[in-house]
Amino acid sequence: MARRKIVAGNWKMNMTPSEAVKLAEELKPLVQSDSVDVVYCVPAIDIIPVVEAVKGTNVAVGAENMYFEEKGAFTGEISAAMLKDAGVQYVILGHSERRDYFKEDDALLNKKVKKAFEAGLTPILCCGESLEQREMGVTMDWIRFQIKSDLVGVSADQVASMVIAYEPIWAIGTGKTATTEQAQEVCKGIRDCIAEIYDDATAASVRIQYGGSVNAGNAAELFAQSDIDGGLVGGASLKPDFGKIVNYQ
Ligand code: 13P
Numbered sequence: 001m002a003r004r005k006i007v008a009g010n011w012k013m014n015m016t017p018s019e020a021v022k023l024a025e026e027l028k029p030l031v032q033s034d035s036v037d038v039v040y041c042v043p044a045i046d047i048i049p050v051v052e053a054v055k056g057t058n059v060a061v062g063a064e065n066m067y068f069e070e071k072g073a074f075t076g077e078i079s080a081a082m083l084k085d086a087g088v089q090y091v092i093l094g095h096s097e098r099r100d101y102f103k104e105d106d107a108l109l110n111k112k113v114k115k116a117f118e119a120g121l122t123p124i125l126c127c128g129e130s131l132e133q134r135e136m137g138v139t140m141d142w143i144r145f146q147i148k149s150d151l152v153g154v155s156a157d158q159v160a161s162m163v164i165a166y167e168p169i170w171a172i173g174t175g176k177t178a179t180t181e182q183a184q185e186v187c188k189g190i191r192d193c194i195a196e197i198y199d200d201a202t203a204a205s206v207r208i209q210y211g212g213s214v215n216a217g218n219a220a221e222l223f224a225q226s227d228i229d230g231g232l233v234g235g236a237s238l239k240p241d242f243g244k245i246v247n248y249q
Contacts, residue, residue, distance in 0.1 A: 005230040007246045008039035009237025020046035024053035030243025041092050051087035062090030068111035080119030091116050094126045096169045106149035117158045124163040131170035140189045147193050156198040160205035165232040171212025183210045184225035191227050216244035
């Protein structure tokens with residue numbers, strides 16, 4: 001069975017609640033699609049108003065992060081159950097900005113991935129290499145390490161239902177997109193890694209996005225690759241252009 005494409009916006013730390021509702025309203029007619037899953041991953045404070053704003057549309061809402069503990073004395077954190085109760089379906093985990101600026105490591109991310117599944121959320125697990133790692137020729141070793149450690153104890157059925165986003169760090173917010181060949185090569189490498197850890201059916205089912213300067217001009221070519229099942233979009237998800245990315249065909 002062909003995998004359904006999934007195009008997700010990562011709004012990062014942009015949009016106040018009122019701006020978020022305005023953007024969701026503006027994008028509403030532009031992101032309609034019968035063939036592509038559309039997700040807005042929004043700042044925590046925007047979740048409730050955006051869930052309300054997209055009610056009755058084809059858009060699902062995601063969070064940009066969560067904590068792995070059930071509840072309690074973790075000032076400033078948000079639990080998986082809180083997200084689920086607010087109407088969230090997806091959660092980005094392990095974005096390079098969180099790994100880098102907030103020092104999230106793979107042991108922590110593994111706990112977060114497992115907790116997300118336990119709460120009924122679909123993780124969008126990010127991985128990707130730095131420019132230095134690419135130049136050293138260790139891209140795939142690094143990404144395999146990330147995937148393998150983040151998925152310890154995660155079942156084949158869970159992996160089959162999740163989303164993995166390949167985001168080369170050097171292509172994020174730089175306007176420098178990976179070439180179609182580079183993006184396809186790594187996305188295929190990730191699928192091969194899943195086949196090795198699990199099996200072919202799981203690898204054939206997991207959806208793998210490319211992220212890093214995706215825009216209305218390059219989406220069609222990237223998404224046409226056999227192992228690229230859509231995109232995780234930063235800057236261009238805050239503009240009407242996002243509608244063109246969703247409707248790239
Ligand atoms: P840009 O699309 O702005 O490069 O961001 C990509 C990204 O980090 C999505 O998670």
